[in-house]
Amino acid sequence: MGAMTQLLAGVFLALLALPTEGGVLKKVIRHKRQSGVNVTLPEENQPVVFNHVYNIKLPVGSQCSVDLESPSGEKDLTLPSEPSESFQEHTVDGENQIVFTHRINIPRRACGCAAAPDVKELLSRLEELENLVSSLREQCSAGAGCCLQPATGRVDTRPFCSGRGNFSTEGCGCVCQSGWKGPNCSEPECPGNCHLRGQCIDGQCICDEGFTGEDCSQLACPSDCSDQGRCVNGVCICFEGYSGADCSREVCPVPCSEEHGTCVDGWCVCHDGFAGDDCSKPLCLNNCYNRGRCVENECVCDEGFTGEDCSELICPNDCFDRGRCINGTCYCEEGFTGEDCGKLTCPHACHGHGRCEEGQCVCDEGFAGVDCSEKRCPADCHNHGHCVDGRCECDDGFTGADCGELKCPNGCSGHGRCVNGQCVCDEGYTGEDCSQLRCPNDCHSRGRCVQGKCVCEQGFKGYDCSDMSCPNDCHQHGRCVNGMCVCDDSYTGEDCRDRRCPRDCSNRGRCVDGQCVCEDGFSGPDCAERSCPNDCHGQGRCVNGQCVCHEGFTGKDCKEQRCPSDCHGHGRCEDGQCLCHEGFTGLDCGQRSCPRDCSNLGQCVSGRCICNEGYTGEDCSEVSPPKDLIVTEVTEETVNLAWDNEMRVTEYLVVYTPTHEGGLEMQFRVPGDQTSTIIRELEPGVEYFIRVFAILENKKSIPVSARVATYLPAPEGLKFKSIKETSVEVEWDPLDIAFETWEIIFRNMNKEDEGEITKSLRRPETSYRQTGLAPGQEYEISLHIVKNNTRGPGLKKVTTTRLDAPSQIEVKDVTDTTALITWFKPLAEVDGIELTYGIKDAPGDRTTIDLTEDENQYSIGNLKPDTEYEVSLVSRRGDMSSNPAKETFTTGLDAPRNLRRVSHTDNSITLEWRNGKAAIDSYRIKYAPISGGDHAEVDVPKSQQATTKTTLTGLRPGTEYGIGVSAVKEDKESNPATINAATELDAPKDLRVSETAETSLTLLWRTPLAKFDRYRLNYSLPTGQRVEVQLPRNTTSYVLRGLGPGQEYNILLTAEKGRHKSKPARLKASTGESxxxxxxxxxxxxxxxxxxxxxxxxxxxxxxxxxxxxxxxxxxxxxxxxxx
Known part of the structure; x- marks a missing residue:
């Protein structure tokens, strides 16, 4: 590794030491190396071999040249495709984990071209290669593998980071690209590392409970809001109609009263004692025992029940005050019976000769009297007689067992029979009593009957006046049929006295003594023939009254001579010669002539001139004018004109003159082959009258003309200062030119038919306020300047006036719980009206009602008594709304409830009612007799209990009173609760015995104060039989007869009026002993x-x-x- 490093270092130093014209390279350009392009991945346990081949070619240019031994320079650039074997010995070194093989080919001689792009690229690549080799040397110099990390898995591939990152020597690992992770960047990365609120599996977050979202960054809502709401930051925003933390509960349509119910599945479940859609209505005591209905917390009992909770039975009709009510059953007083004591008993049980109805006897047939004790005559003698012991004694004129038959006068004189008191006479007799003789057929009502013979009226004859007579016996010229003459031939008239003409002169003449005198134009014995005028002058024949003229003659009477071809209708005929109309000529006026022979500038064809080119007119005397003059462009100082003309023209004359007074006329000429021109050096804002003439052979055509004004500059800076319901105020920038006025135009864009509002303003005005606009309308405002009565181009802006609120709000028919709100509809077109109301001193507690635009009143209810409310109305259209129109009102006092009569005497009535809700000073009772009389009133303090009770005293006995009870507070008074209640009848006064006998008692008493119908006297006989006597109301004494001597009697005397009766006046009295x-x-x-x-x-x-x-x-x- 040391030898290879020294070799590479020497090569790099030699390359970097090459001379360059550009001097020292200050800037290093780095390029990211593509991963895996020059990498060979060997089998396991084999080193990783890098094969890098660098071909360094410098471009030939003005700044850089290459002088190679080869003429073309291509020989030194040709590289073997495979590395030489001298380089292969490094790849078999088993101790090497990474082997680099490099071939760097550079031309033998090259000039320094540091500034050339290819040189910069070469230096960058070499620098990058040097850095990579240096880095690898540091990693692999320790001999224990890369970065001293223990080898696990495929260590040979780890440094390459799967092509999704860069290897870092500082951390000895891959720095992965966004979206990847893992030791070699092979695992997809989850967004935001799931915010540590979930697990990342295959690049997707599996969120922990309570979190959601692509990166688990969002708080999850309980039950996902039950699909009935939106989840926002872990909190459910429920859709309308649902509520609860997870939106699982249905909202009740009417909110449940929080104190009196609970909303369950969209329904209010009310607590005990409350009911209604919102559980706000309190139930009545004991739920009225299901014997009534609950109205405003008060029981309105069903028929048959009474009491605060309808627990008490009431007797039918309160026993009509004729008995005692015990547990719903009437126990009637003497003289009364029935379920409700409403039936009266009859005296002596009608003696068994009738039935009792309403206390009166309805007697059987043959009996009469109050107690059916008297015998009755048949049919009551029909009121035509009197009954004596059951037999009728008839009045005069009547007869029969029941006096039901009428008697006839004189017994019909023996000439007829009596039917219902009228005589039906025998044949030949008549008269009321059949005493008169009768005429045959009663003379057919056409004459008088005298002693059985007819004396006929005029026009009738015969023994029974059945025949009609004719006038004058038809003068013997006809026969009489049903009183009318049927005349013989040749006679006519009502009485056939007139002679008749043949065929009645055919209705063309008059008949005189049988001969026709014909009307003009008719002749013949019957005037059937028509005559011709002047007998056609002998120059034609008469056919049906019209002349058919001979050849050469014409006219109604063939008097006139005829012209050839009737002058073809183009002239008049005089003495057989045609006098032609203008435009026609010839013997028969059959040829057309041209005006002025076409002025020798055209040809006459069929009466019309065909003009030479360039001429026109009826007689070719005019030059063809230009046509369709148009203004193609206007500026402040020029006007561009164009026109049409297809005729030959020598030249055009353009004349233009300012239209204002004193304007100087100017003109210029345009060659005949041009049809457009420009008028220059005009005054801005001035109207010109422009005419264009065509000139041909020194003749000038009529002009084609136009009026056009040079442009004025447009105003600038138009803006709105204020916009209200019926006004808009605008302002604009001043204009530094000479002009006369500003003109501002307001146009209603919603109602074009309303026209425009135009206002002229003189300088230096730069603002204007327009009033009288319609609310809620879109207006276009345009501003112009005017000079010489010419309006310049406008500056336009559009705005919409504010919606107006409903006007003239009135609060009517205010009661303690309701009020009627009325208003005038807004002038603007609106979508609807929003009505809001609530207690004035509680601004947060408001009720809002959305109304349609057509409504102009609304009744609000469920108000609190004696409370000041505020109501406001707002017009709405889309997102626009008006200013609110407001009104305040105070509800009235609520009236007392459940006013009832508790008890009564003959001079007092006790009342009770449930107190209202409003805080009041007192109650005012007004009462008066229903039948008329002075009314009285009394104030009663309000009881601290739920109800208030008071007694009205000093009342008249037996009188029904109208009573009203109202709540009073300062100067306010509620509507009254009303009731009708009557005092009892007072009993007869001072009942006493004035005289006593063995079998009778004489009673005296004084009349009660109340108005009444009758007295009812009750007493019992010694046998136990109870006797009841009904006495007239004007009676003040009565004798009880048929009594037993020495007996004590209980006597009751009551006054009665209708079904009401007084308490009885009682008396015990005894008859005298024998x-x-x-x-x-x-x-x-x-x-x-x-x-x-x-x-x-x-x-x-x-x-x-x-x-x-x-x-x-x-x-x-x-x-x-x-x-x-």
């Missing part, structure tokens, strides 16, 4: 023996029993005394 009973009592008490005389005295003084019993009492007393 005389015999009284004397027996005296005997039993041994009163008579001692006080007999005194007793009789008392009897006589009527102090112990009534007058009616006086006589019988005395008789009984004598009998007793006789027995004693």
């Amino acid at each position: 005389a015999l009973s009284f004397l027996q009592t005296l005997v039993s008490k041994h009163v008579l023996t001692t006080y007999c005389i005194h007793c009789i005295t008392l009897i006589l003084e009527e102090k112990w029993f009534p007058k009616s019993a006086l006589l019988s009492g005395l008789v009984c007393l004598l009998i007793v005394l006789a027995e004693d």
Whole structure:
């Protein structure tokens, strides 16, 4: 190895010592060596052999020449393809692990060319080779192998790094290229080394749990967000409708109330006591026992149940206040019956002669009366008689068992029969009572019947007036048929008195005494022939009233002579000669003539001039003008013109004049073979009137003309200062030229039909604010300068005005929980409107509603009572939005709930209600009779309990009141909770007995204050039978008859109105005893023996029993005394 190193070193030093013109090489150019190109990999246990062949060829050029012995220089450059055997001895040295074989071929003589690219490349390659040899020498000089590393595996191939890296002597190993790793760079490398969060297998990261991504750099989300969200930094961003750490839970469509429920699989599972889609609705007490529905935490009970939790049974119709309700069953008071005590009992059970309906007897056939105790006549005698013991006594004019038949007058005089009180007369008789004789067929209603004979009206005849008569008996010139004359031939008229003309003169004349007087143009006995005018002057024949003229004549009456060929329609005929119209000639005007013989500048063909080249016009008198004059280019000082002309022209005359007053006309000429020119030295911004004439043989054509203005410079620096809903303010840079005004134009690009808004501004204005624009519209703003009424080129910019918000916001129909928001739609076209509302003092708590562009009102609910809210409206279109339009309002006080009547008397009503949510001062009760009257009001303090109860007193008995209860706070008052409630009827006053007898009691009382319909009196007979009597309302006394002597009676008197009744006025009263009973009592008490005389005295003084019993009492007393 030492000898080889010295040899290589000597060669390298010799090469580097070669003289160069460029001096010392300061910069070293390095090239990365291609791996494996000159390497032979031997069998195992064989050295690695490097074969390097360097052919150094210097190019021939102006700076570098080669002088070789060979004329061509190619001989020294030819190299054997195989190395010589003198070099092979190094490859069999078993102690060498690496063998280098080098051949370096350099021409024998060469000049120094340090600056040549090939020389630089050669020096670089040699330097690189030197570095490589030096490096290998250092590695292999110790004799224990490369870098003193223990040999493992294929050590012979390790230094080459698999062509995917470079070997480092410092680390004694491969420095791999990006993407590879391992001792010899043979293993694919994972990106980022998996960030130490996974294993690298075949270049792919197998991430540890909790990490993901190509390089395990991303935090993994639990359950990969259940495919229902995006994973961002290990946190799931769930899609709409899902939630949870792993997005596995469905979100409830309505957020569950956090305090009252839990969202499970997209449904709110409510806690006990709460319900609703969001569990925000509190349930009612005991869930209303499933006997009602829960409304705002209050039970609305099903029919048949009552109470705070619907646990109590109610009686049907509250027993109509005619009984007591016990556990849902009515126990009716006397006189009433039925499930709800709604049925009245009938007096005396209708005596068995009828049925009881609503407390009234519906009697069987044949019976009548309040209690069906009376007999009834058939059909109640039809109200045409009166009933006496069940039999009818009929009124005059009626008859029959039930007086249902009518009597006829005079018994129809014996000439007819009576039917329903009217006479149906026999044949030959008539009249109300059939007393008059009748005429045949009643004279057919065409005459009068006198004693059975017809006296006919005019126009009728016959014994029964059935025949019609004709006027004047048709004058004997026709026959009478149904009152009309059918005339004989030759006669006519209503009465056949007029003579008739043949064929009625064919409707072309009038008939006079049977002869036709024809109209003009007609003749003949029947005027059927037409006549000709003037009999055609004997120069034609008359055919159907028209003359057919002989040859050479014409006219209606053949009076006129005819011209040849009728002058071909190009002239008029006078005395048989044609007078031709202009443009025609000849005997018959059949030839056309040309105007002015074409001015001798053309030929006349068929009346038209064919002009010579360069001439035109109807008579060829004009020079052909140029055509299609166009302005091809305009600058500030020049105008380029072009025109067309295919005719012969001597030259063109161009005339141009400023259009402003006092402008100087200028002109110049252009050769006839040119059709374009340039007008120069014009004034900028001036309008010129330009004319181009064609000239031919000193004749000038009519001109072709154009108006054109030289250009003005365009403004600069147009920009926007402010953009609002209906205004745009712009500004621009000043312009240092002479001009008259600025002109600024606003054009609505969305609505072309609206036209443009143009404003002229005088110098030195450089800004302008345009108002009155439409919101949300795209406008093009163009700025021009104007000089001599000519507008220069514009500077344009486009902008869009801001969207306008909905306007005139109003909050209507505000209640304690709702409000109606109305607005005027924005003027701009919008995609929709965003409505946001919330409590004014809680800006973070807002509700947003997206509305369509067509809506102009929205009702918001679920508001809190007595709370100030703020509502804002914003117009939206795409990513544009308007400024918000805002309005505030305060909700009303909430009304009391569940207002009900707790109890009532005849002068008071007790009410109870559930308190509202708002903090209030008091409750105000307003009440008045429904039937009319003054209203009253009273303020009641709010109870600290859930409900407030109060009693209205001093009310009228038996009166229904309309009652409203509202919450009051300062000057605000809620809507009222209302109810109708009635006081009880007051009982009759001061019920007493005014007179007593053995079998009767006379009662007196005072009328109740309430309005009522009737009284109902109840008492019981000694037999136990209960008697009920209904009395008119104007009654204040009544006598109970048929009573037993010496009996005590319980008497109840009630006032009734409809189904309502008062509490009863009660009275206990006894009838008087009989005389015999009284004397027996005296005997039993041994009163008579001692006080007999005194007793009789008392009897006589009527102090112990009534007058009616006086006589019988005395008789009984004598009998007793006789027995004693």
